[in-house]
Amino acid sequence: MNTPSPRRIVVLGAGIGGLAAAALLAQAGHDVTVLEGNDWVGGKSRRIELGGQRIDTGPSLVTFPAVWDELIRRYNALGSRGALGSRGTRGTRGGICDTGDTGDSADDLSASGLQLRRLPEVGRYFYGGQAVTLPVEEGHPWRAAWDRFDREHGGLGPQITALLTTDPLDPKTLPAVGALTRLYGTRLTTKRFLDSLTWMPEGLREVIAIHTLNAGVPPTRSLSLYASMPAVMARDGVWVPEGGINELPLALHRLALHAGATVHTGESVVSVNRSRVRTIAAEYRADLVVSSLDPGVLTRLLGDRPSRVRGLTCSGVAIYGVLDTPLPDTTATHSVVMPDDPAALHRSLAAGLAPEQTMAFVNYYRAGEIYPNEKATVAVLLTAPANGQRYDLDDPFVQREVGRISEVMGLDQPITRLLSDYTVLDPEYFAGWGATGGALYGATRPLWQSGPFHAPAYRDPRRRWLWRVGASVHPGGGIPAVLGGAMISSAMLLRSLRG
Numbered sequence: 001m002n003t004p005s006p007r008r009i010v011v012l013g014a015g016i017g018g019l020a021a022a023a024l025l026a027q028a029g030h031d032v033t034v035l036e037g038n039d040w041v042g043g044k045s046r047r048i049e050l051g052g053q054r055i056d057t058g059p060s061l062v063t064f065p066a067v068w069d070e071l072i073r074r075y076n077a078l079g080s081r082g083a084l085g086s087r088g089t090r091g092t093r094g095g096i097c098d099t100g101d102t103g104d105s106a107d108d109l110s111a112s113g114l115q116l117r118r119l120p121e122v123g124r125y126f127y128g129g130q131a132v133t134l135p136v137e138e139g140h141p142w143r144a145a146w147d148r149f150d151r152e153h154g155g156l157g158p159q160i161t162a163l164l165t166t167d168p169l170d171p172k173t174l175p176a177v178g179a180l181t182r183l184y185g186t187r188l189t190t191k192r193f194l195d196s197l198t199w200m201p202e203g204l205r206e207v208i209a210i211h212t213l214n215a216g217v218p219p220t221r222s223l224s225l226y227a228s229m230p231a232v233m234a235r236d237g238v239w240v241p242e243g244g245i246n247e248l249p250l251a252l253h254r255l256a257l258h259a260g261a262t263v264h265t266g267e268s269v270v271s272v273n274r275s276r277v278r279t280i281a282a283e284y285r286a287d288l289v290v291s292s293l294d295p296g297v298l299t300r301l302l303g304d305r306p307s308r309v310r311g312l313t314c315s316g317v318a319i320y321g322v323l324d325t326p327l328p329d330t331t332a333t334h335s336v337v338m339p340d341d342p343a344a345l346h347r348s349l350a351a352g353l354a355p356e357q358t359m360a361f362v363n364y365y366r367a368g369e370i371y372p373n374e375k376a377t378v379a380v381l382l383t384a385p386a387n388g389q390r391y392d393l394d395d396p397f398v399q400r401e402v403g404r405i406s407e408v409m410g411l412d413q414p415i416t417r418l419l420s421d422y423t424v425l426d427p428e429y430f431a432g433w434g435a436t437g438g439a440l441y442g443a444t445r446p447l448w449q450s451g452p453f454h455a456p457a458y459r460d461p462r463r464r465w466l467w468r469v470g471a472s473v474h475p476g477g478g479i480p481a482v483l484g485g486a487m488i489s490s491a492m493l494l495r496s497l498r499g
């Protein structure tokens with residue numbers, strides 16, 4: 001095998017995908033420049049301050065923490081500029097407890113410094129007048145069904161992690177593919193698979209199915225694999241970095257810089273071709289380009305004719321605020337308020353219309369919990385169609401849903417009335433620097449393209465110098481998929497250079 005000479009690699013976008021790729025490629029010894037249009041790193045994960053309190057907008061939970069461990073392992077293994085990086089320690093809410101890490105050095109911790117804290121539950125779910133915590137609590141009528149579901153699916157974390165982080169054509173994926181194929185058989189979609197579990201109460205089935213919206217699509221359009229996710233999340237935990245979720249892109253940024261990458265913010269890319277990437281201010285020469293941008297945005301920058309978009313994944317209306325009075329003591333860190341009729345929600349999203357009722361996340365952080373804040377903060381995230389529109393608290397959809405959610409959660413007034421400071425991020429905001437209509441995971445794709453044969457591919461078939469990472473490339477969309485996609489794409493790129 002050849003030892004490749006260092007190449008000039010320009011990475012487009014400094015979200016989680018772009019930063020992860022930049023860290024790995026720079027660590028492999030290449031000359032990496034990251035160009036980010038906004039004036040912050042982290043993309044959808046953006047830290048703001050409201051009323052003197054730290055609030056992280058965008059993602060809130062880290063699932064499949066072994067994916068992060070794997071990223072750090074690969075970063076260390078590449079280590080041409082010195083082995084660095086670590087996940088830090090993981091702990092429970094009651095106090096940081098080391099889970100048996102493999103001997104990190106002081107250098108490692110200073111390079112990444114990410115400490116993941118496990119939440120006591122996946123979340124508290126409200127559906128059809130029922131409230132349930134995942135994992136389902138002792139004594140709940142759904143407990144026996146949950147135990148069975150957990151027995152059959154809860155142990156799939158290692159297999160799913162392998163699929164998230166390994167090139168689908170690598171024979172190493174075969175054991176995981178085999179295990180999953182045996183489990184799902186010909187029941188290819190989440191809906192078909194869950195419908196076949198006739199022993200499961202209908203309500204629990206809906207609670208499990210709603211998770212596919214985390215990838216922006218209904219259970220009729222997601223692979224059956226998604227059905228297993230809540231069980232794995234309950235077994236392996238959902239996590240938040242100590243200090244807030246934005247610590248994750250900040251850690252990636254540190255790893256990229258430590259490996260020698262240069263990161264420019266406020267440099268919006270205006271055109272991309274074989275050897276040159278142009279921003280308004282400058283021109284960068286490139287041997288290779290790695291794009292973490294939405295495919296629609298990249299198409300424009302390449303000067304290609306836009307391809308027809310059949311459908312879009314969902315967007316969101318996110319209200320972030322500071323609470324002068326804390327919520328009731330029983331409020332979970334992460335609550336999910338479901339619509340009475342999930343199928344109607346999926347129909348509205350597909351039609352680009354504001355739904356009558358939506359799925360909402362309510363993330364609640366008490367003063368001093370996870371964030372170094374003096375006051376409690378809350379995020380209310382309303383799933384919304386990717387219609388590029390602006391929303392405020394007076395919008396009828398927002399008012400209606402905030403009222404319903406507050407009532408369901410047992411509050412005696414709309415939660416927004418408890419906020420001393422707030423901001424609203426909406427599909428217009430997400431569309432401003434990202435995808436069409438503010439679609440969080442880009443365009444929808446046919447089922448057969450939501451697995452290993454996804455499109456667009458990691459490597460552009462027509463332009464062999466162009467590689468892709470990010471939420472719209474790796475099926476699944478969330479942080480583990482984005483980190484995994486960056487690992488797979490970067491490994492393929494490095495292999496191609498070795499010849």
Ligand SMILES: Cc1cc2nc3c(=O)[nH]c(=O)nc-3n(C[C@H](O)[C@H](O)[C@H](O)COP(=O)(O)OP(=O)(O)OC[C@H]3O[C@@H](n4cnc5c(N)ncnc54)[C@H](O)[C@@H]3O)c2cc1C
Pocket residue numbers: 012013014015016017018035036037038042043044045057058059060061062063267268269270292293297316318381433434440469470471472477478479480482
């Ligand atoms: C409200 C919300 C809640 C979420 N919750 C979760 C969660 O709890 N858990 C989870 O795992 N995932 C969650 N996600 C998904 C997760 O945030 C994303 O999958 C991930 O952040 C995407 O990273 P990315 O790098 O692919 O894209 P992005 O973060 O969109 O990064 C792309 C970057 O490219 C830049 N860019 C665009 N155009 C240009 C240009 N012309 N020139 C230069 N730069 C450009 C953008 O500014 C941006 O920084 C959530 C997302 C949202 C919005």
